[in-house]
Amino acid sequence: MAVRAPATNLRALIHEPRADGPMRGGNLPPPLQDRYGGDLAVQLRGDRPTIAVNFVSTLDGVVSYGTPEATGGGEISGFFEPDRFVMGLLRSLSDAVLIGAGTLRAGAGEAWTPQFIHPDSAAEYGALRASLRLAANPTTVVVTGSGEIDLDRPGLADPEVPVLIVTSDHAAPRLHDVRSHVAVVTAGTDAVEPLALVARLAERGFGLVLCEGGPHLFGELLAAALVDELFLTIAPQIAGRGKDSSRLALVEGVGFDVEGAKWGTLIGLRQAAHHLFVRYRF
Numbered sequence: 324m325a326v327r328a329p330a331t332n333l334r335a336l337i338h339e340p341r342a343d344g345p346m347r348g349g350n351l352p353p354p355l356q357d358r359y360g361g362d363l364a365v366q367l368r369g370d371r372p373t374i375a376v377n378f379v380s381t382l383d384g385v386v387s388y389g390t391p392e393a394t395g396g397g398e399i400s401g402f403f404e405p406d407r408f409v410m411g412l413l414r415s416l417s418d419a420v421l422i423g424a425g426t427l428r429a430g431a432g433e434a435w436t437p438q439f440i441h442p443d444s445a446a447e448y449g450a451l452r453a454s455l456r457l458a459a460n461p462t463t464v465v466v467t468g469s470g471e472i473d474l475d476r477p478g479l480a481d482p483e484v485p486v487l488i489v490t491s492d493h494a495a496p497r498l499h500d501v502r503s504h505v506a507v508v509t510a511g512t513d514a515v516e517p518l519a520l521v522a523r524l525a526e527r528g529f530g531l532v533l534c535e536g537g538p539h540l541f542g543e544l545l546a547a548a549l550v551d552e553l554f555l556t557i558a559p560q561i562a563g564r565g566k567d568s569s570r571l572a573l574v575e576g577v578g579f580d581v582e583g584a585k586w587g588t589l590i591g592l593r594q595a596a597h598h599l600f601v602r603y604r605f
């Protein structure tokens with residue numbers, strides 16, 4: 324099943340244009356530059372945090388097998404080492420990693436830090452964050468409408484990793500006993516409003532927020548025109564979706580009509596073995 328590959332450098336097939344104006348990143352230090360196959364900069368907006376999204380999907384757009392044994396992106400990429408490296412690199416440029424509660428619940432032991440996803444690059448990621456004057460770890464931001472969040476679970480319990488829970492007025496009272504590294508804010512009455520969510524992220528001074536999904540949260544951000552960039556790894560496998568499949572596609576919960584479909588501009592393309600790493604601006 325899995326394509327457990329050794330460390331492989333990415334090869335740029337299309338080089339991104341240099342970002343205009345304020346940006347995060349730029350020239351990467353040599354070991355990261357070699358691995359990524361070039362430099363990486365993300366343009367920062369002036370009006371709100373830039374939202375970059377990172378996913379891995381199969382050739383047919385499946386992002387989760389949706390079974391207890393195979394729920395996350397690992398089975399989708401084949402636990403592909405270069406994909407994990409890119410996830411860590413994107414995390415290391417970001418002020419915060421944003422996920423929905425569905426992704427939190429699926430990621431049993433996961434932590435949303437650069438060093439968790441690619442431990443071998445921990446020192447390089449840490450040095451990059453320090454050179455960019457970023458906090459030691461990005462804040463883990465979790466969106467929940469139910470407030471059913473286990474704050475003792477790995478990924479949220481480490482006092483070195485700040486956590487921001489964004490919820491509704493309705494659910495906020497369920498989130499009590501928070502530790503000092505955890506903050507709870509509201510962004511809507513019964514559900515989280517995407518625009519209010521981004522306002523809460525802006526209030527924290529975040530310039531670049533990396534959304535790692537899942538497909539429901541991604542769909543809501545797309546529908547609200549809040550997605551600036553998509554870094555999508557395409558894994559060379561086809562999963563299919565049976566009639567009663569619980570498999571999830573890249574976007575769930577919203578559909579766009581022909582006129583409203585979201586079209587992107589290809590700004591980067593890289594390759595490692597048979598995986599493609601596409602970067603689109605929206």
Ligand SMILES: NC(=O)c1ccc[n+]([C@@H]2O[C@H](COP(=O)([O-])OP(=O)(O)OC[C@H]3O[C@@H](n4cnc5c(N)ncnc54)[C@H](OP(=O)(O)O)[C@@H]3O)[C@@H](O)[C@H]2O)c1
Nearest residue numbers: 378379395396423424425426468469515536537538539540
């Ligand atoms: N292949 C990949 O790259 C990749 C990336 C990410 C995730 N995944 C996989 O995708 C699956 C999870 O998918 P998902 O779409 O269910 O995850 P999700 O979007 O992360 O989580 C959905 C949950 O987030 C909360 N939420 C989202 N929008 C909200 C809003 N506007 N207001 C209030 N709450 C909101 C709700 O939590 P409550 O239930 O608490 O109300 C909702 O049930 C997992 O298997 C995960 O591993 C794969």
